[in-house]
Amino acid sequence: MDIAIRAKNVELNESLRASVEEKLARVTRHLDGMERAEVHFFEEKNPRIAEREVCEVTLHGHGHIVRAKASAPDAFAAVERVVEKLEHRMAKLKGRMVNRSHSRRNGSVHSATDRISDDDDTETDEDQSKIVKTKQFAIKPMTPEEAALQMDLLGHDFFFFTNAETSRAAVVYRRNDGHVGLIDADAG
Numbered sequence: 001m002d003i004a005i006r007a008k009n010v011e012l013n014e015s016l017r018a019s020v021e022e023k024l025a026r027v028t029r030h031l032d033g034m035e036r037a038e039v040h041f042f043e044e045k046n047p048r049i050a051e052r053e054v055c056e057v058t059l060h061g062h063g064h065i066v067r068a069k070a071s072a073p074d075a076f077a078a079v080e081r082v083v084e085k086l087e088h089r090m091a092k093l094k095g096r097m098v099n100r101s102h103s104r105r106n107g108s109v110h111s112a113t114d115r116i117s118d119d120d121d122t123e124t125d126e127d128q129s130k131i132v133k134t135k136q137f138a139i140k141p142m143t144p145e146e147a148a149l150q151m152d153l154l155g156h157d158f159f160f161f162t163n164a165e166t167s168r169a170a171v172v173y174r175r176n177d178g179h180v181g182l183i184d185a186d187a188g
Contacts, residue, residue: 007041034061
């Protein structure tokens with residue numbers, strides 16, 4: 001596996017680098033085929049935060065992206081915490097990939113007919129709102145169940161994708177009740 005380690009305002013010594021490589025090898029034993037890992041260390045600027053050292057790891061492979069982020073008082077402890085999160089997410093991915101080869105089971109997102117009827121009445125003040133970050137990424141067609149899995153693996157509250165069932169843009173999102181919702185674009 002190709003491992004790229006970056007650090008901003010954190011001293012990246014050989015023992016920390018060796019620790020990261022050893023622990024990522026342990027994480028990837030759960031699921032072979034992870035091709036690339038990006039590790040980013042940085043320090044929170046707020047002096048009131050006790051756990052200032054942050055480690056973020058993004059793994060790429062099997063057409064999936066698995067990301068975890070953790071903070072601790074020192075960089076080594078942050079690596080330990082992020083590895084725990086990654087192991088949990090990798091085990092979940094492996095279970096889903098094994099289940100995919102078996103007969104279909106009911107997923108957390110049932111079908112595109114379960115539409116969302118919540119109206120968002122929030123108003124935004126254009127003078128106060130501004131876009132501070134922009135991301136671009138390739139969108140591959142996938143089922144809502146696969147998108148929900150990808151959302152969980154990234155640790156996000158939503159995931160934008162092309163619905164393979166409708167060939168339209170769609171979003172899965174984490175609801176307040178813990179379930180997953182689906183927003184599917186209308187053809188009209």
